[in-house]
Amino acid sequence: MIILGRLAGFWIAALGPMALAFPLAPCVRHPADEPTEAPRRHEVEIRGFQFQPRNLEVAVGDTVVWINRDAVPHTATAVDGSRDSGELGRGEAWTWVPAEPGTWDYLCDFHPTMKASLRVKAPSDETRGERGD
Numbered sequence: 001m002i003i004l005g006r007l008a009g010f011w012i013a014a015l016g017p018m019a020l021a022f023p024l025a026p027c028v029r030h031p032a033d034e035p036t037e038a039p040r041r042h043e044v045e046i047r048g049f050q051f052q053p054r055n056l057e058v059a060v061g062d063t064v065v066w067i068n069r070d071a072v073p074h075t076a077t078a079v080d081g082s083r084d085s086g087e088l089g090r091g092e093a094w095t096w097v098p099a100e101p102g103t104w105d106y107l108c109d110f111h112p113t114m115k116a117s118l119r120v121k122a123p124s125d126e127t128r129g130e131r132g133d
């Protein structure tokens, strides 16, 4: 019994710090350069051959979802060709989480008169201060 007790003591001593170390590990990550605001979700409805809203401003890391509410297929295709939702049938959605700031002009590949723009702000833009870029 004394030996069993010693063994148990050994294992508690050996495993205890490990059990503590694992839950604490994620806390080591430094939050300094993370956005101050939590990421948001934005929806762009494609309805009546229009992107709604037509001009949307989001932040880096936000989720943007395009949903086709029309009976006919549409796309959300970058004018510069950098990004393309592919064909979205009725009720289908396409999600994009922008990783870089910039302005993204896009249109529908099938109906090029359907134009819209997405502006992606850097997280630091939240604090204001127009910079010439």
Ligand SMILES: [Cu+2]
Binding pocket: 073, 074, 075, 108, 109, 110, 111, 114
């Ligand atoms: Cu279209």
